[in-house]
Amino acid sequence: MILASVALAQRALRVTLRRPQFLAPLLIFPSLLLAVNTGGLSQATSLPGFWEQYGVTAPYPSFFEFQLAAAMSQSLLLGGVATGIAVALELEMGFFDRLVAAPIPRASIVLGRLLAAGAIALVQLSWFVSLSLIFGSGIADGIPGLIEVYLIGAIAGIGFAGIGVTLALRAGNASTVQSIFPLVFVVLFLSSAFFPPNLLTSPADLIAKWNPLSYIANGLRAPIIGASGTSDVLEGFAAAIGLALFFGLLATWSLRVRLQSK
Amino acid sequence: MSNERTNDRGVVPALARRALNELLRVPGAAVPGILAPTIFMLGLSAVFGNVTALPGFDGLDKYMAFVLPVGLLQGAGFTGAATGVNMARDIEQGWFDRLLLAPVRRPVLLAGIVASAALRTLIPATALICVGLLFGVKFPGFLDLLIVALLVMIVASASACWGAIIALRFRTQQAAPLMQIGSFMAVLFTAAYAPMALLQPWLKAIATVNPVNYVLTGVRQGFIGSVSWADTWPAFVAGAGLLALLATFAIRGMSRTSD
């Protein structure tokens, strides 16, 4: 099962990396938004209470460093949609049937995809880490902080891919999966990824408290702004792992349902 | 030749109507065009709503009034990009050959395609303004609404020309992201989120030379204050200039299709 999953993950990864037009939007889109958010609203950090809840002290990080985690979260979410589309396209083209017909555990089909998404997440995260080194002051908490970012990000990436795969297996066509694209932004905007929770307007602030993305973004953010010591990192791990488990299982179950209904 | 000119009459409305068929005959076709800028506008207001406390916003109480115009231009940009994508589809499927085979001057063909984008963008614009008013953005007045409608149509046309340039160059719908990212950047690399005074120097520099920034100021004036001539004429000059430039390149691309 593990061998099959790894083999399938390698295949998915190869296919993805061979098509830069697939990967590029996942990086470019959030990077552009990062640029305009930072360029337009960098003064926002002077709003009263901005840094209070993050457990950092003066000299404060920049708004760019604050926004990096938002860009990472956005990129990972888009990665989940992209994985969903890739699976849906395989379903449409019949390649999926070939996988199902192969003598491998069915669950490894889903697991392979999710592992690949985790690996792609590392590439995505590296891009934003590079940006932080070029345009900011890097990861404040150094190598241990970097490892935290990679772990939380990769696990969250697996979770988001689980959402995409579930959708693809349910819908069976790429256009339906594609149509949830705007939803990515709804989820993002209703979290504290872009702005501190206490400064969100109502009712977004209430919804953000229940949105796992808020915790994932904060978990990614803490090591970048030098707040690894806070509970944000643990909460980030918890949210990412919970998401990955829940949607990983849901995706596997969706595969079973799909195969039985055939 | 004079009879050539009379012959072209009717082509622009006919092509525009054909392009609008998609909206009228495919149920739900207008939804994505409305949804994307609406989510963006509501989302930005929800997330960044409290930045109006910063000095520079001059005591504006509703951030949504500030970002509604951004949503309007985004809607226009996406509508134009969608027109470009449709044009690429027409090229792929051979429909475009049919147009090129007609004894119609190339600029007229382009005008027909672009006109559909200008009309179509009024749908997301209307929806967006209604949502804004619903959420308490003040009614900007009919004069400003007229200015807004015209400016938004100009931006949609310019974006459609950009889409056409890309479509004619790459001849495939796969170039869609290039079309979208063009308008996306043009609209956001402006004083989209905050007044010029609050922008970081690099963004301020870009916004100063970005014609869309002047259009944005023109669209925004009535929502956050009152309409003034000083904010209106630069918007039209910048918008018209951008449109003229992109239209020139699009027409050039069109005459090159037989090369």
Place this chain on the structure above:
Amino acid sequence: MAAIKASGLERTFKGGIKAVRGIDIEVAEGEIYGFLGPNGAGKTTTVRMLVTLLKPTGGNAVVAGFDVAHDASQVRRRIGVALQEAALDPLMTGRELIILQATLQGMIKAEGRERSAELLERVGLINASDRRVGGYSGGMKRRLDLAMALVHSPSVLFLDEPTTGLDPTSRFAIWDEVDRLRREGTTVFLTTQYLEEADQMADRVGIIADGLIVAEGTPEALKAESGAPHIEVVLDQGSSAEAAERSLAPLGEPIPAGEGHDVAIRLSDSATGVADAVRLLDESGLSVAEIELVRPSLDDVFMEKTGRRLEGAATAADEQ
């Protein structure tokens, strides 16, 4: 005056690929010209140059009295084109499409409306005229495409593989229409993959291979040029094939017999007929069940000129 006249027409694509390497074509007014060639021979490139969609890189072409490169707009006004893909907007109805085409051709609305009714009737789509084209069959789409090409009563009509992929009934419907156009005096430039189509409909045929015209003439002349006919004989039981070959030797060389007959002889004198063969066999005391004179087909001509068979070749994908 010729309706189509191409002299030394050339097209080189970026990267130096020479798709068309200097061809001369002359089509008289009212003539139906069949243009044959395997995929990738330069057929579609030639047509695209003649209809002003592609600029020639060498030579020139005059269509309906105007130069395709310098007076493209005048050419477009006088030609009708039904291209291979039959690109039609699936969301529009047949009638709307014809009216749109009329507008594109510079006709006023009332005129377009009148003409659309006339053409829909003519191509047998009147009952489907207000249905969306998305629901049309392949044959209906081709007929509509043809109607659209005729909206401004062009003097020269280009049909690019009008029947490729159609069922026989739809194919015959298109053939009937082309026949009617012939009677009305329209010049038709017809590219096709089907030799039968060219043989039946074309007054003259041109064969293109590797960007050059390799043969041109009436179907009869081309077939005659391609060689003498042969006779195929089926013998009664008990008659030996060798004996038959020996007795037929004065008429010509034996060629390998195919399926369904015992002896085949290539006639050395095309004036010889079946009667001579029957007489010779009879004199040798051989009894014959069947005897047939077989004339070369366009397919044989094509094989001889291009080294390839045409019919049954891949259909959709043509050269760029």
